Every structure is written in C-alpha cells, then in structure tokens.
Amino acid sequence: MSENHTTPETAPVAHDENQLIAERREKLKALREAQRQGKGVAFPNDFKPADRAAALIAAHADQDATDLEAAAITVSVGGRMMLKRVMGKASFATVQDATGRIQLYVTRDTVGEEVYADFKKWDLGDIIGAEGLLMKTKTGELSIKVSKIRMLTKSLRPMPDKFHGMADLEQKVRQRYVDLMTDEEARKRFVARSKAVSGIREFMVEHGFLEVETPMLHPIPGGANAKPFITHHNALDQEMYLRIAPELYLKRLIVGGFERVFEINRNFRNEGVSVRHNPEFTMMEFYAAYWNYRDLMDYTEALIRDAAMKAVGTLELTYGGKPVDLTQPFERLTITEAIVKYTDAGENVGNREWLTNALKKLGMKEEKDKLAGRTLASLQVLYFEELVEDKLWNPTFIMEHPTEISPLARANDDRPEVTERFELYITGREFGNGFSELNDAEDQAARFNAQVAAKDGGDDEAMYYDHDFVRALEYGMPPTGGCGIGIDRFMMLLTDSASIRDIILFPALRREQ
Numbered sequence: 001m002s003e004n005h006t007t008p009e010t011a012p013v014a015h016d017e018n019q020l021i022a023e024r025r026e027k028l029k030a031l032r033e034a035q036r037q038g039k040g041v042a043f044p045n046d047f048k049p050a051d052r053a054a055a056l057i058a059a060h061a062d063q064d065a066t067d068l069e070a071a072a073i074t075v076s077v078g079g080r081m082m083l084k085r086v087m088g089k090a091s092f093a094t095v096q097d098a099t100g101r102i103q104l105y106v107t108r109d110t111v112g113e114e115v116y117a118d119f120k121k122w123d124l125g126d127i128i129g130a131e132g133l134l135m136k137t138k139t140g141e142l143s144i145k146v147s148k149i150r151m152l153t154k155s156l157r158p159m160p161d162k163f164h165g166m167a168d169l170e171q172k173v174r175q176r177y178v179d180l181m182t183d184e185e186a187r188k189r190f191v192a193r194s195k196a197v198s199g200i201r202e203f204m205v206e207h208g209f210l211e212v213e214t215p216m217l218h219p220i221p222g223g224a225n226a227k228p229f230i231t232h233h234n235a236l237d238q239e240m241y242l243r244i245a246p247e248l249y250l251k252r253l254i255v256g257g258f259e260r261v262f263e264i265n266r267n268f269r270n271e272g273v274s275v276r277h278n279p280e281f282t283m284m285e286f287y288a289a290y291w292n293y294r295d296l297m298d299y300t301e302a303l304i305r306d307a308a309m310k311a312v313g314t315l316e317l318t319y320g321g322k323p324v325d326l327t328q329p330f331e332r333l334t335i336t337e338a339i340v341k342y343t344d345a346g347e348n349v350g351n352r353e354w355l356t357n358a359l360k361k362l363g364m365k366e367e368k369d370k371l372a373g374r375t376l377a378s379l380q381v382l383y384f385e386e387l388v389e390d391k392l393w394n395p396t397f398i399m400e401h402p403t404e405i406s407p408l409a410r411a412n413d414d415r416p417e418v419t420e421r422f423e424l425y426i427t428g429r430e431f432g433n434g435f436s437e438l439n440d441a442e443d444q445a446a447r448f449n450a451q452v453a454a455k456d457g458g459d460d461e462a463m464y465y466d467h468d469f470v471r472a473l474e475y476g477m478p479p480t481g482g483c484g485i486g487i488d489r490f491m492m493l494l495t496d497s498a499s500i501r502d503i504i505l506f507p508a509l510r511r512e513q
Contacts, residue, residue: 017157017158020157020158021156021157021158024123024154024155024156024157024158025156027121027123027154028042028154028156031151031154042154043152043153043154044150044152047078047129047150047152048076048078049076049077049078049079049097049129050075050076051075051076051077052077052097052098052099052100053077053079053095053096053097053099053100053101053102054099054100055099056075056077056102056134056142057100057102057142060073060134060142061142063136063142064136065135065136065140068134068135068136069133069135071134072133073133073134074131074132074133075131075132075133075134075144076129076130076131076132077095077097077102077129077130077144078095078097078127078128078129078130078152079095079096079097079098079101079127079128080095080096080097080125080126080127080128080155080181081093081094081095081096081122081123081124081125081126081127081128082094082095082096082101082124082159083124084122084124086120089107089108089109089116090105090106090107090108091105091106091107091116091119091120092104092105092106092143093106093119093128095128095130096181102142102143102144103137103141103142103143103144104130104132104143104144104146104149105132105135105137105143105144105145105146106119106130106146106149107145107146110132110145110146110147111146111147111148111149115149118151119149122151123155123158124155124158124159125155125157125158125159125181126151126153126154126155127151127152127153127155128149128150128151128152129149129150129152130144130146130148130149130150131146131147131148131149132144132145132146132147132148133145133147159178159181159182160178160182169501170509172186173501173502173506173507173509174509174512176505176506186502188495189491189495189497189502189503190503190505192311192312192491192494192495193311193487193491193495193503195310195311196307196308196310196311196487196490196491196494197264197282197487198310199306199307199309199310199311200264200284200303200307200487201264202310203302203303203306203307204262204286204303207260207299208260209260209261209262209286209288210258210260210261210262211261211262211263211264212250212253212258212261212262212263213263213265214243214246214249214250214253214263214265215243215249216242216243216265216266217231217233217240217241217242217243218240218241218242218243219238219240219241220241220464220466221241221243221244221463221464222244222245222247222248222463222464222466222469223243223244223245223246223247223248223408224244224245224247224267224269224463225405225407225461225462225463226244226245226269226270226271226461227269227270227271227460227461228241228242228243228244228268228269228270229241229242229268229269229270229279230270242268243267243268244267244268244269245267245283245285245484246263246265246267246283246285247285247408247482247484248466248469250262250263250285250286250287250482251287251437251469251472251477251480251482252469252472253287254287254289254437254477254478254480255472255473255475255476255477259288259289259290259478260286260287260288260289261286261287262284262285262286262287263284263285263286264282264283264284264487265282265283266280266281266282266283267280267281267282267283268280269281273507273508274500275498275499275500275501276429276489276500277500278488278500278501278504278507278508279508280508281486281487281488281500281504282486282487282488283484283485283486283487284484284485284487285482285483285484285485286482286483287437287480287481287482288480288481288482289478289479289480290478290479290480291436291479291480291481292420292436292479292481293399293420293421293422293434293435293436293481295481296422296434296435296481296482296483297330297332297397297422297434299483300424300432300434300483300485301329301330301395303485304326304395304424304431304485304490305326307490308326308494311494312494312495315327317493317494317496318496319427319493319496320427320496320498322393322427324393324394324395324426324427324493325394326395328394330394330395330396330397330424331394331395331396331397332396332397332399332422333396333397333398333399334398334399334400335377335380335381335384335398335399335400335401336349336350336380338384338388338392338396338398339380339383339384339387339388342387342388342391342392343383343387343388345358345383349380349383350376352376352379355376355379355380355382355383356371356372356374356379358383359371359379359382359383359386362386362387364382375402375404375417377401377402377403377404377417377418378402378404378405380402381401381402381405384398389425389428389429389430390428391428392425392426392428393426393427393428394426395424395425395426396424396425396426397422397423397424397425398422398423398424398425399421399422400412400415400418400419400420400421401418401419401421401423401435402417402418402419403416403417403418403419404450406419406421406435407438407447407448407450407451407463408435408437408438408444408447409421409435409436409437409438410435410436410437410438410439410440411438411443419435419436420435420436421433421434421435421436422434422435424485426493427493429489430486430489431485431486431489431490431493432483432484432485432486433483433484434481434482434483434484435481435482435483436479436480436481437477437479437480437481437482439473439476439477439478439479439480440473441470441473441474444469444470444473445465445470448463448464448465448466448470449465451463451464451465452464452465488500488503488504491503
C-alpha cells in the first residue's frame with residue numbers, strides 16, 4: 001500500500017517509517033529510469049521561481065476574484081509541498097517557500113492527463129515548481145491556477161505529523177532542517193535573530209565603528225576568565241586555543257589607531273551545556289577610545305532598544321509570561337546598592353563577618369570556597385550572585401565590581417578596590433559586560449601576574465600572562481571603554497525562548513548513538 005494524502009488534515013498513513021522511505025525510494029527509482037529513457041530529469045536544475053508566496057499574498061490577497069481573473073496575472077513559485085488534497089480531476093496543494101505558503105489549484109484538463117497522474121503520486125515534502133494564473137477560490141483564498149507543474153526534488157523521508165510536528169525537543173535541534181520546514185515559530189525566531197544582528201551592525205557603523213575580524217585561534221587564551229578548548233597546529237608545532245574572547249586583539253587595534261572597532265563573532269568556552277550556555281556562542285564586542293564605562297552604558301542602552309525595534313518591532317516584551325519593559329531608562333546600581341535594595345542585609349552589606357556567616361547559611365563551605373580569605377568586595381559579589389541576580393528583571397546595570405575579579409578593567413580612582421565596570425542584567429540574567437579599560441601597562445602586568453598565581457593555585461579559569469598585550473600597552477593606549485554583549489541571550493529575550501538551544505541553529509549536542 002503506497003503512502004497517500006487525500007486531505008490537508010491527513011498526516012502520512014501510519015506505516016513504519018522504513019516502509020515509507022522504501023516506497024519513496026521506489027518512486028525515485030522510477031524517475032531515474034524515466035530519465036534514462038529520455039523522459040525528464042530526476043533532479044532538474046533549470047527552474048527559477050519568479051515570485052514569492054508572501055509577496056503575492058501581500059499584493060493580491062485583498063483583490064476581488066473578478067478583477068484577478070480579468071488581470072490574468074501569470075506567476076511562478078517553487079517550494080516544498082506541505083499539504084495535498086486530491087479530488088478526482090481537480091486537486092489542491094499548498095507549497096511553502098522561504099517567505100510563507102500559497103495554495104495551488106491543479107486540474108487534469110489544464111496540466112494534462114500524464115502530468116496530473118504523476119502529481120497524484122507525489123508525496124508531502126517533495127519540492128515542486130509551478131506556474132499559472134492568480135485566482136480566488138470560492139472561499140476567497142488566493143491561489144494559483146496551475147498551467148505547468150514539475151517535481152524538482154524527491155523527498156525520501158516522510159515529514160512529521162502535521163498537527164504535532166516534532167514533539168521531541170532534542171530531535172528538533174538535532175534535525176533543525178525538519179524543525180524549520182514544519183514549525184513557523186522556529187522560522188520566525190531565526191528571522192528575528194538575523195534582523196537583530198543586521199540591526200546591531202547597522203547601528204554600530206552609523207556611529208563610526210569599524211567592523212573587524214580578529215583571530216579564532218590564539219597562542220594564548222585571554223580576554224575572559226574561562227576554560228579554553230585546546231588544539232594543536234601541526235605546521236607550527238604548538239598548542240593553540242579556540243578564542244574565549246576577542247578583547248585583547250580588539251584593544252591592540254585601539255593601540256594601533258583605530259579609535260572605534262567592533263566584532264560580531266563566535267567565542268568558545270570548554271564549559272557546561274545548559275539552557276543558558278552553549279560551548280560555542282555569539283558575542284558582539286566593541287571598543288571606543290576616549291569613552292568610559294558611563295559612556296558605554298548610555299550607548300549600550302540605546303543599542304539594545306534599536307536592535308529590539310528592528311528585530312521584533314516593540315520595546316514592550318514578554319518573557320516567560322512576565323512583561324519586560326525596555327522603554328524606561330535602565331536602572332543603575334552598584335553591587336552594594338543592589339544588595340540593600342533586594343535583600344534585608346541593610347548596613348550589614350559592609351560587614352565582612354556578617355556576609356561570611358550569611359553565605360555559610362546559604363550553603364557555602366568555608367573550606368571549599370575559602371570564604372576566610374576573601375575581601376569584603378569579593379564577599380559582596382558572592383552574596384549578590386546568590387540572592388540578587390535573579391531579581392533583576394527589568395534592565396539594570398550593576399556597577400563597580402572588585403578589582404581582584406576584573407583583571408582587565410580600570411580601577412576606580414577614589415576606591416581602587418573596585419573597578420569602573422558594569423554588567424547588564426535583564427530577566428535575572430547577565431546580558432553584557434563592559435568597563436573603562438585598563439591602559440596602564442605596569443598595572444596590567446601586575447594583574448596578569450596575580451592571575452598566573454591564581455592559576456598555579458588551581459584556578460582553571462584564571463588568565464595567562466600575555467607578554468605581547470603588555471608590550472602593546474607600553475606603546476600607549478588612549479583612555480578607552482569596551483563592552484561585550486551576548487547575542488544568544490539577547491535573542492532568547494527578544495523571542496521569548498526558554499532555552500539557548502531554541503535560538504542557535506545548530507547547538508552543541510552529545511553525539512547521536
């Protein structure tokens with residue numbers, strides 16, 4: 001019994017998938033045999049659709065049936081056949097291209113008996129090309145009265161059930177190609193992502209930033225505290241690292257005289273996989289000479305708003321059922337101000353002993369986390385991460401991070417224990433990190449040495465000493481501000497996606513068994 005589709009509501013007959021694939025392969029075998037006999041081509045490559053579904057619907061959906069018939073508009077479309085309803089001498093099919101879907105009206109008298117007989121054997125998922133006149137059906141649906149129709153690609157695998165699609169979430173990301181052809185919301189998410197990235201790029205260029213590309217393979221990992229992926233370059237016979245951040249190379253360009261630079265590209269961190277983390281992710285980093293961290297906050301706020309409008313057309317978002325308002329000024333709080341606002345710590349925020357005991361009550365073990373050896377600022381960060389982060393729902397800049405955990409940031413002139421640094425939080429998650437850059441070569445060398453000591457003490461994420469970067473600073477870098485924005489997390493917000501895997505086309509997965 002062959003695979004058949006008699007109504008648009010009917011999914012493929014409930015056969016074993018292997019049997020359905022075998023039936024489709026037999027149909028392809030017949031196409032190849034016909035080609036050997038000089039009757040057509042199994043996989044033709046000479047059809048070029050002149051029209052797109054969305055454009056046709058936008059231009060003609062409201063047009064009267066009589067006017068359409070009088071206009072005699074000839075169009076041609078190509079795409080995947082998603083629905084088919086065979087009714088004797090006349091049939092309907094729905095074709096889906098990159099922009100949307102449009103209905104085809106196929107009759108035996110118009111396309112010919114042989115072609116119509118072939119059409120009835122075609123399967124959902126086959127890619128077809130059709131030409132004909134625009135028309136309206138009795139129900140008022142814009143359709144194409146087909147005069148010519150061809151199969152362009154034979155689909156060998158049945159598509160998922162029309163109503164339920166791909167229910168298995170891992171299958172959706174593992175077979176993204178099927179997810180995209182069957183789930184309109186998935187397609188919309190990735191269209192929004194493309195618009196956001198294009199919008200960010202446009203905004204940066206409009207404000208005088210130069211887009212650059214820096215190395216993905218680094219001789220020394222740097223620019224962030226993270227575990228790198230390690231590889232080996234055979235010709236150079238040396239270990240190399242997939243970059244964890246482009247920061248140190250971008251700042252070398254500031255030293256060289258490019259006063260405003262940005263890069264949108266991949267970073268790699270050899271860490272866990274979760275709903276928020278993928279080992280390969282997209283960042284946008286930008287650096288501007290003669291800016292400080294307050295300039296960066298102003299600019300980042302404007303950039304976020306502009307990209308959101310271009311991607312989804314609104315600044316009043318919803319995430320996980322709760323509103324997120326980008327229209328209001330982003331709040332700005334120091335770490336201690338945020339603790340006071342969102343917890344009952346009060347004046348104890350400045351009491352080292354109280355914070356240590358509070359963290360112990362939260363489950364931190366002194367032996368494991370070395371609470372006894374931490375500075376007051378470091379304890380405040382731990383307390384903030386445990387009790388405040390997830391409360392920062394609407395956009396909030398958290399400022400003045402401890403110098404000891406900010407090895408590339410400029411220290412505050414009045415309070416050298418903290419830096420001129422901020423992190424942007426939305427929906428309880430970090431979206432960006434920026435600071436006035438450290439441009440004192442001797443201070444930077446000392447900070448690198450402290451990181452090396454931390455690494456020797458067992459901190460796998462501590463930075464290496466980068467001699468060339470220190471040498472670059474010794475030539476002199478102007479006062480500079482730099483910021484990194486996580487594109488993937490930003491897209492989770494704009495598309496109301498619960499998992500980072502929903503907005504990365506091909507996320508990292510365990511090898512398929």
